Amino acid sequence: MQIIWSSIVVAFLVGLAICQENEDTFMCRKVGRDSHSYGTATGEQVEIKTGTTKPGEETRTRKDDVIDIMLERIRVLERRVSMLERERNMPSPRADPGNLFDTTGTPIPPEETTPTPMIPESSDHCQIYHRERCFTFVSKKLGAIGLKEAQTKCRALNGELANVYDEDHFGKIEDYLLQNTEDDGGKEFFIVGMTYNVKKNTVSLRGGVRAHFVKWYSDDYPNTRNRYNTRIHIQVNHSAGNGNDGMYNVSPSARAKSALCEIHPRHLLRTR
Incomplete structure (x- = not known):
């Protein structure tokens, strides 16, 4: 104008x-x-x-x-x-969802639209999806994985060691492990990014924010006898006879079968 x-x-x-x-x-x-x-x-x-x-x-x-x-x-x-x-x-004939005819009276066929997924439908780095974030397990070909190795593998995927945000998220992790790991009657235990403060008796997410969801493995946890037990691991059992599923606090030097990484969707294209 x-x-x-x-x-x-x-x-x-x-x-x-x-x-x-x-x-x-x-x-x-x-x-x-x-x-x-x-x-x-x-x-x-x-x-x-x-x-x-x-x-x-x-x-x-x-x-x-x-x-x-x-x-x-x-x-x-x-x-x-x-x-x-x-x-x-002036609005176009398509602007009104209830308008089924164009300006000449000819019926307008429905438009075929395919919603764009927030994440790739098949991504090796999105085994679990929660809160618009992807979670995937990493491990070593042989032997257990330690904290430093787990952090390195997660960063190679443009991610970090994962948080567990709520009960629904925890349930998704359980379901994935039970459906995608060999059921030998044993248990799956893995490293996450959460930490435990022995003095305050609190669990924090990666970055220091206090966790709103905590599910301890048993009544023996948290283990407050050792002030160095500051890292959180999680155990999921294939058999109910092996105990409950939940968290436990261990030393930073403790190793596990695997580690859970958290990746924001905007980083996924860099990892494919």
């Missing part, structure tokens, strides 16, 4: 300058001895009689006539701009 108005003002000023410099122009053509013809915005020629006037008065009259013509052109442009704005703001 600003560009259109700028063009109108420039055209107006140029028109005045042209008439001052040269009377025999497209806006100031002489018609006979005492009349002038001016082009309008619609392409019509308007003949304006000057009559018998003094030279100075005739010049002023001519300028006034040019101003009238330019104002008329501006009004025409304003009408065109208003019409274009109305067309632009």
